[in-house]
Amino acid sequence: MEKRILLLEDDTALGETLVELLEERGYRVDWARDGAEAADFSFDTLYDLYLLDINVPEIDGLELLEGLREADDTTPVIFISALVDLNTIARGFGLGAEDYIKKPFSPEELLIRVEARLTRSTGRIRFGTLEYDPLRRVLKKEGALVSLGEVQLCLLDLFLKNPGQVIDKEVLMECLEHPSSAALRVAISKLKEKTGLEFTNLRGVGYAVQKC
Incomplete structure (x- = not known):
């Protein structure tokens, strides 16, 4: 990029x-x-x-x-x-x-x-067409800013810092105001819609963002 x-x-x-x-x-x-x-x-x-x-x-x-x-x-x-x-x-x-x-x-x-x-590290995370600055909590997709709510930012931070790794659903639900399995599915679906990320659901365990 x-x-x-x-x-x-x-x-x-x-x-x-x-x-x-x-x-x-x-x-x-x-x-x-x-x-x-x-x-x-x-x-x-x-x-x-x-x-x-x-x-x-x-x-x-x-x-x-x-x-x-x-x-x-x-x-x-x-x-x-x-x-x-x-x-x-x-x-x-x-x-x-x-x-x-x-x-x-x-x-x-x-x-x-x-x-x-x-060439020095800026701390930013590049993932496909996404660029995420964890310090500023700012996300860009193909160079354009992407507006995310607090729940989506919290989930994004966890997924992009642990690409390909299954994150326990209990950890992910800490991002939610009213935690439940259904609410987590909805939040991840909204995150996918805004970012284009693909997620894997390991039933009963948690979710992982698919590596590019």
Whole structure:
């Protein structure tokens, strides 16, 4: 599955160059020209990496990152900026940035840093066309957000963390507000309908999600 990157850059020429460079490497890139637009993108889409300029209109890159972290968004961040004062850099790392690239930079340097960051584990679970972030409790199917209720999220978490394994129905029913075998069957049926997952029912024991 292709990796998705959100680029925040208000310089049109540089933005166009970076989008072309990253897309040539197979990344899917959304380009925001100001911090408010970047915030909207981050609300609607689950990204693998943020590339953020700092000195941009509306909401600067540091304020954006602060808001993302307060919202429990743990997506890795690389700052790309001409700002070099130590206080700014220190604040960026203090807010949770993983890297900092000073403008101007070579395309090769950017790609090396991006690829190094994206090869590290993000804790996300990929299962067929699904991508699940257990920290944010967010599910995407073919890149689109899937809305699930608390019961469905609880069941999904158990199944995707234990693919192919039969989970005892008593454990699964702990996700239900009013536990019963019938209620569990209905909940799993709804989860299947929304996600496309296939389940195996070992009668009297429990359920397992079928491996892709």
